[in-house]
Amino acid sequence: MVTIAVIGLGNRGFMYAKHFLKQGAQIVSVCEKKPELLKTGANTLKVSSDKAFSDEKDFFAQGKIADAMIIATQDRDHYGHAKQALELGYHILCEKPVSPIKEQCEELDKLAREKNLHMVVCHVLRYTQYYDTIKKVIDSGMIGEVTNLNLVENVGYFHFAHSYVRGNWRKESETGPSILAKCCHDLDMIYYLTGKKALKVYSVGSRKAFLPENAPAGAPSHCLSGCPESATCPYHVNKIYLRPTLHSFPYMIMHKRIICEKPGTSMKEFREILKTSRFGRCVYKCDNDVIENQVVSLKLENDINATLTMTAHTNKCFRHTRICGTKGEIIGEGGKFKVNVFAGKKKKYSFGILESIGHMSGDAGITRDFLKLLQTGELTSRVSLMSETIESHMNAFAAEESRKTGKEIDTAEFRK
Numbered sequence: 001m002v003t004i005a006v007i008g009l010g011n012r013g014f015m016y017a018k019h020f021l022k023q024g025a026q027i028v029s030v031c032e033k034k035p036e037l038l039k040t041g042a043n044t045l046k047v048s049s050d051k052a053f054s055d056e057k058d059f060f061a062q063g064k065i066a067d068a069m070i071i072a073t074q075d076r077d078h079y080g081h082a083k084q085a086l087e088l089g090y091h092i093l094c095e096k097p098v099s100p101i102k103e104q105c106e107e108l109d110k111l112a113r114e115k116n117l118h119m120v121v122c123h124v125l126r127y128t129q130y131y132d133t134i135k136k137v138i139d140s141g142m143i144g145e146v147t148n149l150n151l152v153e154n155v156g157y158f159h160f161a162h163s164y165v166r167g168n169w170r171k172e173s174e175t176g177p178s179i180l181a182k183c184c185h186d187l188d189m190i191y192y193l194t195g196k197k198a199l200k201v202y203s204v205g206s207r208k209a210f211l212p213e214n215a216p217a218g219a220p221s222h223c224l225s226g227c228p229e230s231a232t233c234p235y236h237v238n239k240i241y242l243r244p245t246l247h248s249f250p251y252m253i254m255h256k257r258i259i260c261e262k263p264g265t266s267m268k269e270f271r272e273i274l275k276t277s278r279f280g281r282c283v284y285k286c287d288n289d290v291i292e293n294q295v296v297s298l299k300l301e302n303d304i305n306a307t308l309t310m311t312a313h314t315n316k317c318f319r320h321t322r323i324c325g326t327k328g329e330i331i332g333e334g335g336k337f338k339v340n341v342f343a344g345k346k347k348k349y350s351f352g353i354l355e356s357i358g359h360m361s362g363d364a365g366i367t368r369d370f371l372k373l374l375q376t377g378e379l380t381s382r383v384s385l386m387s388e389t390i391e392s393h394m395n396a397f398a399a400e401e402s403r404k405t406g407k408e409i410d411t412a413e414f415r416k
């Protein structure tokens with residue numbers, strides 16, 4: 001039986017661990033700083049209390065006690081945790097982004113290769129039915145040779161407000177730039193679908209909405225402290241968390257446990273917590289600084305052009321895809337896409353509601369492929385090892401360099 005240790009039992013780590021458990025692996029040890037999440041997490045995952053740690057020093061001091069480690073702490077912690085895990089001889093399933101620091105990504109790639117260990121990065125979109133099928137259509141030759149890709153990451157006003165204005169990914173110095181945090185998946189998808197590396201990268205971006213000067217007159221620091229715009233502001237916590245829309249509902253259910261730092265909180269308690277929580281802050285009075293909307297243009301090998309747009313200012317949270325080939329095109333969004341073969345047949349693919357609101361099938365798929373890799377050594381084409389992940393991360397770093405300097409980046413020069 002494959003054995004697994006987990007560090008970070010928040011949203012992602014707990015979810016992966018539950019998938020592994022369901023798929024027949026054993027979770028042997030966990031580490032989580034927040035006491036309630038540690039207690040309930042260890043319980044659910046059937047980890048004995050002497051193997052559940054709140055301090056990472058005690059957790060790593062156990063040495064190598066499992067086949068693999070899930071690293072699902074925050075973005076700037078992955079490097080330190082992954083380095084320790086690789087040095088102890090663990091295979092790793094590491095959340096993305098691996099690190100917002102270029103040299104740290106390169107170092108981990110080198111270390112994993114030297115130690116001959118699998119460092120798999122959670123580019124979960126690869127495992128969704130939507131992208132898995134698009135990849136199969138491209139590989140079948142149905143649209144000929146790919147010439148152009150336009151990907152749009154519609155983050156959703158409610159999701160951006162939660163994660164990138166009030167939440168964990170709001171401040172570059174604490175996490176990294178939003179093009180890395182949110183869109184390393186999309187940059188990975190450009191590489192994964194074409195198999196081609198970027199030669200040149202250019203990017204522009206801006207912040208326009210979530211700025212102090214846009215705060216309504218008389219707005220308090222927290223929405224529930226009597227904001228005069230409570231009825232009209234789309235970002236008021238009443239609308240985002242307490243009475244979500246059909247689109248925002250699944251995200252908010254998922255995030256309640258994290259905001260409250262414990263499961264099973266009543267709506268009444270949740271409201272109380274929001275009165276003082278950082279998630280209850282006025283979106284115009286937060287300490288956010290990450291870019292709200294950014295466009296990246298890439299010139300790939302084989303003369304393929306690609307663009308990626310990331311924007312906070314959309315009503316729904318979904319990804320839009322348009323891939324052009326010499327003999328046809330793929331147009332899709334959320335959980336469905338169509339293929340138009342020029343002067344030929346049209347084909348529609350649809351994967352249902354769950355696929356259209358996130359990457360749930362991807363989350364289950366990555367744990368299945370990772371388990372298979374540990375059990376049989378079989379590396380499916382979906383698995384993004386650190387050696388491949390470098391591509392998406394370097395392109396995000398190059399995009400940031402371009403956005404900040406206004407210059408087109410030659411990736412070969414940039415990587416030297």
Ligand SMILES: NC(=O)c1ccc[n+]([C@@H]2O[C@H](COP(=O)([O-])OP(=O)(O)OC[C@H]3O[C@@H](n4cnc5c(N)ncnc54)[C@H](O)[C@@H]3O)[C@@H](O)[C@H]2O)c1
Nearest residue numbers: 008009010011012031032033034056072073074075095122
């Ligand atoms: N693959 C994806 O699509 C995807 C989606 C969302 C988030 N992420 C990434 O996954 C990671 C985790 O995100 P999340 O949403 O689960 O965040 P989260 O805040 O819910 O979970 C992180 C957990 O790690 C714990 N933690 C942090 N440092 C620790 C330490 N030193 N020792 C023990 N516990 C520690 C925190 O207390 C927290 O509970 C982030 O890097 C994030 O960017 C990836």
